[in-house]
Protein backbone atom coordinates (compact mmCIF):
# COMPACT_ATOMS: atom_id res chain seq x y z
CA UNK A 1 0.00 0.00 0.00
CA UNK A 2 1.02 3.66 -0.30
CA UNK A 3 2.14 4.52 3.20
CA UNK A 4 3.06 7.88 4.71
CA UNK A 5 5.20 7.73 7.87
CA UNK A 6 5.38 10.93 9.90
CA UNK A 7 8.82 10.69 11.55
CA UNK A 8 10.43 7.29 11.05
CA UNK A 9 14.14 7.88 11.54
CA UNK A 10 14.96 7.75 15.26
CA UNK A 11 13.89 4.95 17.61
CA UNK A 12 10.55 3.20 17.08
CA UNK A 13 9.88 4.77 13.72
CA UNK A 14 12.94 3.10 12.20
CA UNK A 15 11.40 -0.28 12.94
CA UNK A 16 8.13 0.78 11.31
CA UNK A 17 9.93 1.88 8.14
CA UNK A 18 12.12 -1.24 8.04
CA UNK A 19 9.06 -3.49 8.45
CA UNK A 20 7.02 -1.57 5.89
CA UNK A 21 9.80 -1.83 3.30
CA UNK A 22 10.24 -5.53 4.09
CA UNK A 23 6.52 -6.05 3.49
CA UNK A 24 6.79 -4.31 0.10
CA UNK A 25 4.90 -1.11 0.90
CA UNK A 26 5.49 2.09 -1.05
CA UNK A 27 6.77 4.36 1.75
CA UNK A 28 7.00 8.14 1.94
CA UNK A 29 8.66 9.79 4.95
CA UNK A 30 7.81 13.23 6.32
CA UNK A 31 10.28 14.83 8.74
CA UNK A 32 12.64 17.80 9.07
CA UNK A 33 15.63 15.89 7.68
CA UNK A 34 17.62 16.37 10.90
CA UNK A 35 17.59 12.94 12.56
CA UNK A 36 19.68 10.29 10.75
CA UNK A 37 19.15 12.01 7.38
CA UNK A 38 21.07 9.35 5.47
CA UNK A 39 18.77 6.51 6.57
CA UNK A 40 16.57 4.84 3.93
CA UNK A 41 18.22 6.57 0.92
CA UNK A 42 15.85 4.93 -1.58
CA UNK A 43 12.70 6.11 0.21
CA UNK A 44 10.83 9.24 -0.94
CA UNK A 45 11.18 11.96 1.68
CA UNK A 46 9.07 15.06 2.18
CA UNK A 47 10.95 17.62 4.25
CA UNK A 48 9.09 19.90 6.61
CA UNK A 49 8.18 20.74 10.18
CA UNK A 50 4.92 19.50 11.68
CA UNK A 51 4.09 23.03 12.79
CA UNK A 52 3.86 24.17 9.13
CA UNK A 53 3.64 21.01 7.02
CA UNK A 54 3.45 22.59 3.55
CA UNK A 55 5.15 19.51 2.07
CA UNK A 56 2.01 17.52 2.94
CA UNK A 57 -0.30 19.82 0.97
CA UNK A 58 -0.50 17.40 -1.97
CA UNK A 59 -0.39 13.62 -2.36
CA UNK A 60 -2.61 10.68 -1.49
CA UNK A 61 -1.85 7.68 0.68
CA UNK A 62 -3.71 4.53 1.67
CA UNK A 63 -2.44 4.87 5.21
CA UNK A 64 -0.46 7.13 7.51
CA UNK A 65 1.48 6.09 10.60
CA UNK A 66 2.11 9.07 12.86
CA UNK A 67 5.26 8.57 14.96
CA UNK A 68 6.00 12.26 15.60
CA UNK A 69 2.70 13.60 16.95
CA UNK A 70 3.54 15.30 20.26
CA UNK A 71 1.93 18.75 20.02
CA UNK A 72 -1.84 19.03 19.74
CA UNK A 73 -1.49 22.00 17.40
CA UNK A 74 0.67 20.01 14.98
CA UNK A 75 -1.48 16.87 14.99
CA UNK A 76 -4.61 18.99 14.39
CA UNK A 77 -2.92 20.77 11.46
CA UNK A 78 -1.87 17.46 9.91
CA UNK A 79 -5.32 15.95 10.39
CA UNK A 80 -6.99 18.92 8.68
CA UNK A 81 -4.59 18.68 5.76
CA UNK A 82 -4.69 14.92 5.30
CA UNK A 83 -8.31 14.04 6.17
CA UNK A 84 -9.55 13.68 2.58
CA UNK A 85 -6.33 12.27 1.12
CA UNK A 86 -5.43 9.32 3.33
CA UNK A 87 -7.26 6.08 4.01
CA UNK A 88 -6.42 5.04 7.58
CA UNK A 89 -4.55 7.15 10.18
CA UNK A 90 -2.65 5.22 12.87
CA UNK A 91 -1.42 7.35 15.74
CA UNK A 92 1.46 6.42 18.08
CA UNK A 93 0.03 7.30 21.47
CA UNK A 94 1.14 6.26 24.96
CA UNK A 95 0.12 4.47 28.14
CA UNK A 96 0.49 7.92 29.75
CA UNK A 97 -3.11 8.69 28.68
CA UNK A 98 -4.75 7.07 31.71
CA UNK A 99 -6.09 9.18 34.59
CA UNK A 100 -5.21 6.55 37.19
CA UNK A 101 -1.65 5.42 37.65
CA UNK A 102 -2.48 2.84 40.34
CA UNK A 103 -5.48 0.84 39.10
CA UNK A 104 -4.48 -2.65 37.89
CA UNK A 105 -6.13 -4.17 34.82
CA UNK A 106 -7.16 -1.00 33.00
CA UNK A 107 -8.66 -1.55 29.55
CA UNK A 108 -8.76 1.04 26.77
CA UNK A 109 -12.09 2.25 28.24
CA UNK A 110 -10.55 3.40 31.55
CA UNK A 111 -10.88 7.14 32.30
CA UNK A 112 -8.33 9.33 30.51
CA UNK A 113 -6.47 12.42 31.66
CA UNK A 114 -8.31 15.73 31.26
CA UNK A 115 -6.87 18.65 29.32
CA UNK A 116 -5.69 21.30 31.84
CA UNK A 117 -7.59 24.60 31.53
CA UNK A 118 -5.67 27.12 29.46
CA UNK A 119 -2.78 24.77 28.63
CA UNK A 120 -0.98 25.68 25.36
CA UNK A 121 -1.53 23.37 22.38
CA UNK A 122 1.63 24.50 20.61
CA UNK A 123 4.20 24.25 23.37
CA UNK A 124 5.53 20.99 24.85
CA UNK A 125 6.12 20.45 28.54
CA UNK A 126 6.54 17.00 30.11
CA UNK A 127 3.43 17.39 32.30
CA UNK A 128 1.37 17.85 29.12
CA UNK A 129 2.64 14.61 27.53
CA UNK A 130 -0.28 12.41 28.68
CA UNK A 131 -3.02 15.05 28.22
CA UNK A 132 -1.65 15.88 24.75
CA UNK A 133 -1.82 12.24 23.69
CA UNK A 134 -5.44 12.07 24.90
CA UNK A 135 -6.34 15.25 23.03
CA UNK A 136 -4.59 14.09 19.85
CA UNK A 137 -6.38 10.72 19.94
CA UNK A 138 -9.73 12.44 20.32
CA UNK A 139 -9.19 15.07 17.62
CA UNK A 140 -8.07 12.34 15.21
CA UNK A 141 -11.22 10.39 15.98
CA UNK A 142 -13.25 13.54 15.28
CA UNK A 143 -11.52 13.99 11.90
CA UNK A 144 -11.22 10.36 10.77
CA UNK A 145 -13.96 8.51 12.68
CA UNK A 146 -13.58 4.75 12.10
CA UNK A 147 -10.52 5.42 9.95
CA UNK A 148 -8.17 5.95 12.89
CA UNK A 149 -6.45 3.83 15.51
CA UNK A 150 -4.33 4.84 18.51
CA UNK A 151 -1.54 2.63 19.80
CA UNK A 152 -0.75 3.04 23.49
CA UNK A 153 2.67 1.70 24.46
CA UNK A 154 5.05 2.34 27.33
CA UNK A 155 8.58 1.02 27.38
CA UNK A 156 9.78 -0.12 24.00
CA UNK A 157 12.93 -2.21 23.81
CA UNK A 158 14.89 -3.29 20.76
CA UNK A 159 17.61 -2.10 18.39
CA UNK A 160 17.96 1.72 18.38
CA UNK A 161 15.93 1.82 21.63
CA UNK A 162 17.06 1.64 25.27
CA UNK A 163 16.61 -1.28 27.66
CA UNK A 164 15.97 -1.08 31.42
CA UNK A 165 19.31 0.35 32.39
CA UNK A 166 22.63 -1.05 31.32
CA UNK A 167 21.31 -4.60 30.85
CA UNK A 168 22.31 -5.11 27.23
CA UNK A 169 25.77 -3.65 27.84
CA UNK A 170 26.22 -5.59 31.08
CA UNK A 171 25.18 -8.92 29.57
CA UNK A 172 27.34 -8.34 26.52
CA UNK A 173 30.41 -7.66 28.67
CA UNK A 174 29.84 -9.78 31.82
CA UNK A 175 29.20 -6.78 34.09
CA UNK A 176 26.73 -6.03 36.92
CA UNK A 177 23.16 -5.30 35.74
CA UNK A 178 21.83 -2.11 37.34
CA UNK A 179 18.23 -1.16 38.06
CA UNK A 180 16.84 1.38 40.54
CA UNK A 181 13.22 0.14 40.38
CA UNK A 182 12.09 -2.16 43.20
CA UNK A 183 12.45 -5.87 42.35
CA UNK A 184 8.69 -6.48 42.79
CA UNK A 185 7.78 -3.44 40.66
CA UNK A 186 5.18 -4.45 38.03
CA UNK A 187 6.49 -3.85 34.54
CA UNK A 188 5.20 -4.18 30.97
CA UNK A 189 7.14 -3.55 27.79
CA UNK A 190 7.10 -4.44 24.13
CA UNK A 191 9.73 -5.33 21.57
CA UNK A 192 10.05 -2.61 18.94
CA UNK A 193 9.63 -5.18 16.13
CA UNK A 194 6.34 -6.44 17.60
CA UNK A 195 5.14 -2.87 18.00
CA UNK A 196 6.07 -1.99 14.41
CA UNK A 197 4.27 -5.07 13.10
CA UNK A 198 1.16 -4.12 15.08
CA UNK A 199 1.18 -0.51 13.85
CA UNK A 200 1.38 -1.82 10.29
CA UNK A 201 -1.32 -4.41 10.82
CA UNK A 202 -3.81 -1.84 12.14
CA UNK A 203 -3.04 0.44 9.20
CA UNK A 204 -3.14 -2.18 6.46
CA UNK A 205 -6.25 -3.92 7.82
CA UNK A 206 -7.84 -0.57 8.85
CA UNK A 207 -8.67 -1.67 12.37
CA UNK A 208 -10.09 1.26 14.37
CA UNK A 209 -9.84 2.23 18.01
CA UNK A 210 -7.35 2.56 20.83
CA UNK A 211 -5.14 -0.39 21.83
CA UNK A 212 -2.90 -1.12 24.82
CA UNK A 213 0.09 -2.40 22.86
CA UNK A 214 2.04 -3.85 25.78
CA UNK A 215 3.36 -7.23 26.80
CA UNK A 216 2.14 -9.26 29.78
CA UNK A 217 2.65 -7.69 33.18
CA UNK A 218 5.57 -9.14 35.12
CA UNK A 219 7.94 -7.88 37.81
CA UNK A 220 11.35 -6.33 37.39
CA UNK A 221 13.05 -9.26 39.13
CA UNK A 222 11.30 -11.89 36.96
CA UNK A 223 12.22 -9.85 33.91
CA UNK A 224 15.84 -9.55 35.06
CA UNK A 225 15.98 -13.34 35.54
CA UNK A 226 14.71 -13.86 31.98
CA UNK A 227 17.25 -11.42 30.55
CA UNK A 228 20.11 -12.90 32.60
CA UNK A 229 19.17 -16.41 31.45
CA UNK A 230 20.40 -15.68 27.92
CA UNK A 231 24.06 -15.58 28.98
CA UNK A 232 25.84 -18.60 30.51
CA UNK A 233 27.61 -16.53 33.18
CA UNK A 234 25.69 -13.26 33.65
CA UNK A 235 26.81 -10.54 36.07
CA UNK A 236 24.80 -10.03 39.31
CA UNK A 237 21.90 -7.58 39.77
CA UNK A 238 22.40 -4.30 41.65
CA UNK A 239 19.04 -2.87 42.74
CA UNK A 240 20.35 0.14 44.65
CA UNK A 241 18.47 3.37 43.97
CA UNK A 242 20.30 6.02 41.96
CA UNK A 243 18.75 8.83 39.96
CA UNK A 244 20.86 8.19 36.88
CA UNK A 245 19.57 4.62 36.58
CA UNK A 246 16.31 3.31 35.23
CA UNK A 247 13.90 3.94 38.10
CA UNK A 248 10.21 4.02 38.89
CA UNK A 249 8.47 5.30 42.06
CA UNK A 250 9.18 2.93 44.97
CA UNK A 251 5.85 3.80 46.68
CA UNK A 252 3.64 1.98 44.15
CA UNK A 253 2.21 5.26 42.81
CA UNK A 254 2.82 4.17 39.20
CA UNK A 255 2.19 0.41 39.48
CA UNK A 256 -1.15 0.42 37.60
CA UNK A 257 0.53 1.94 34.55
CA UNK A 258 2.35 -1.37 34.08
CA UNK A 259 -0.58 -3.70 34.73
CA UNK A 260 -2.72 -2.77 31.72
CA UNK A 261 -5.10 -5.20 30.04
CA UNK A 262 -3.77 -6.00 26.54
CA UNK A 263 -6.61 -8.36 25.51
CA UNK A 264 -8.00 -6.01 22.88
CA UNK A 265 -4.63 -5.64 21.15
CA UNK A 266 -4.00 -9.39 21.22
CA UNK A 267 -7.43 -9.99 19.68
CA UNK A 268 -6.61 -7.46 16.95
CA UNK A 269 -3.44 -9.37 16.06
CA UNK A 270 -0.68 -8.13 18.36
CA UNK A 271 1.97 -10.84 18.63
CA UNK A 272 4.60 -10.77 21.36
CA UNK A 273 7.95 -12.50 21.35
CA UNK A 274 9.40 -13.99 24.54
CA UNK A 275 11.62 -12.00 26.93
CA UNK A 276 14.51 -14.37 26.24
CA UNK A 277 14.37 -13.75 22.47
CA UNK A 278 14.18 -9.98 23.00
CA UNK A 279 17.13 -10.09 25.40
CA UNK A 280 19.26 -12.35 23.21
CA UNK A 281 18.76 -10.22 20.09
CA UNK A 282 19.45 -7.05 22.07
CA UNK A 283 22.68 -8.41 23.54
CA UNK A 284 23.86 -9.53 20.08
CA UNK A 285 23.10 -6.03 18.77
CA UNK A 286 25.29 -4.54 21.53
CA UNK A 287 28.02 -7.13 20.91
CA UNK A 288 27.98 -6.02 17.27
CA UNK A 289 29.21 -2.61 18.46
CA UNK A 290 25.94 -0.69 18.72
CA UNK A 291 25.50 1.71 21.63
CA UNK A 292 22.05 1.74 23.28
CA UNK A 293 20.46 5.13 23.99
CA UNK A 294 20.18 6.06 27.70
CA UNK A 295 17.41 4.29 29.65
CA UNK A 296 14.01 5.96 30.13
CA UNK A 297 13.03 7.28 33.58
Ligand SMILES: NC(=O)c1ccc[n+]([C@@H]2O[C@H](COP(=O)([O-])OP(=O)(O)OC[C@H]3O[C@@H](n4cnc5c(N)ncnc54)[C@H](OP(=O)(O)O)[C@@H]3O)[C@@H](O)[C@H]2O)c1
Nearest residue numbers: 007008009010011012013031032033034035049050067068
Ligand atom coordinates in the same frame (compact mmCIF):
# COMPACT_ATOMS: atom_id res chain seq x y z
N1 LIG B 1 10.10 5.44 22.99
C1 LIG B 1 9.13 4.97 23.72
O1 LIG B 1 9.40 4.12 24.57
C2 LIG B 1 7.72 5.44 23.45
C3 LIG B 1 6.70 4.90 24.19
C4 LIG B 1 5.37 5.25 23.92
C5 LIG B 1 5.12 6.15 22.92
N2 LIG B 1 6.13 6.71 22.22
C6 LIG B 1 5.80 7.64 21.15
O2 LIG B 1 6.50 7.28 19.97
C7 LIG B 1 6.75 8.44 19.20
C8 LIG B 1 8.23 8.72 18.96
O3 LIG B 1 8.90 7.60 18.70
P1 LIG B 1 10.33 7.74 18.06
O4 LIG B 1 11.05 8.99 18.50
O5 LIG B 1 10.95 6.47 18.30
O6 LIG B 1 9.86 7.97 16.54
P2 LIG B 1 10.73 8.10 15.27
O7 LIG B 1 9.75 8.23 14.17
O8 LIG B 1 11.75 7.03 15.19
O9 LIG B 1 11.51 9.49 15.51
C9 LIG B 1 10.90 10.73 15.58
C10 LIG B 1 10.79 11.31 14.16
O10 LIG B 1 10.06 12.51 14.15
C11 LIG B 1 10.72 13.48 13.35
N3 LIG B 1 10.35 14.78 13.91
C12 LIG B 1 10.59 15.21 15.17
N4 LIG B 1 10.10 16.46 15.34
C13 LIG B 1 9.54 16.81 14.15
C14 LIG B 1 8.89 17.98 13.69
N5 LIG B 1 8.70 19.06 14.48
N6 LIG B 1 8.43 18.01 12.42
C15 LIG B 1 8.62 16.95 11.59
N7 LIG B 1 9.23 15.81 11.98
C16 LIG B 1 9.69 15.75 13.25
C17 LIG B 1 12.20 13.12 13.48
O11 LIG B 1 12.97 13.51 12.35
P3 LIG B 1 13.63 14.98 12.23
O12 LIG B 1 14.32 15.25 13.52
O13 LIG B 1 14.54 14.83 11.06
O14 LIG B 1 12.49 15.91 11.97
C18 LIG B 1 12.13 11.60 13.53
O15 LIG B 1 12.10 11.06 12.22
C19 LIG B 1 6.24 9.61 19.95
O16 LIG B 1 4.96 9.91 19.48
C20 LIG B 1 6.21 9.07 21.39
O17 LIG B 1 5.27 9.77 22.15
C21 LIG B 1 7.43 6.37 22.46
